Amino acid sequence: MFDVLVYLYENYWRPDACPDHEQLTRKLSAVGFESDEIQEALNWLDGLTLSAQTHAGQQGEHSMRVFTSAEHDHFGEECLGFVSFLESAGVLPPPMREIVIDRAMAIPGGPVSLEDLKIIVLMVFWSLGEEPDALILDELFVDVQDRLIH
Template identity: 50%
Template sequence: MFDILVYLFENYYTPQACPAADVLAKRLAAAGFEHEDIDDALGWLYGLAETTERCVDLAHVPSSGTRIYTDSEYQQVGTEAIGFVAFLESAGILPAPLREIVLERAYASPESPVPLAKIKIIALMVLWSQEAEIDNLVLEELLDDEGVRRLH
């Protein structure tokens, strides 16, 4: 599923450039992705769209508070992933409302705790869904999987 998300980022400049779900599914199948992975990715993207719609008005509201994570969040998302999200937030890359979208989408991941490489893709997709400007160095970090670039 995460390979499909990276593929979408690389091949569609904005989410609006993506075709309708049925056409996209056919294109992904033609690109060699498995149908189960395509269904998972499209479901995940649908969840992203729903979450983003609920939070979009808050995306540009400045936040001066500190996010405190519960023990269950640490277990579900993982210490390494939470640390990376906190880094993105402290660097000004991920505003608080987008952080919450990243965390919500991490909860939707089939893996627990979420590996660092996957939280990077989740963050990338959240930023992509908002058409946020992403600095090249940040983009390289988000596409880096322990020294292996995730470009197709």
């Protein structure tokens, strides 16, 4: 599923640039994605749209989030730390944080890997038509082991 999401992020500037589900399914199949993987990604994206509509403008600018034990188990320490980092950097306001949490909780199994969480964050920005600044994009795309220390 995450490969399909990355493909959509890289090939469609905005969600409204994507064709309807039927045509998109054909295009993704032609590129080589499996039908179950495509369907899972499209269902997840439908949930993303619903979550964005639900959480838009709900929390105040300085709201605090206490994670449930189920969320804590599903995210794990590394992902919770990353969400906290994005919040403290001022790039993940409370409504977006809630969308990220909702969509991460929609991923079966757990805990969610940091790599998958980064894709979820990218897709939340994408779905809202926002682009993270260059430093955050670097954080989301470049693996820590691949960074050069100056």
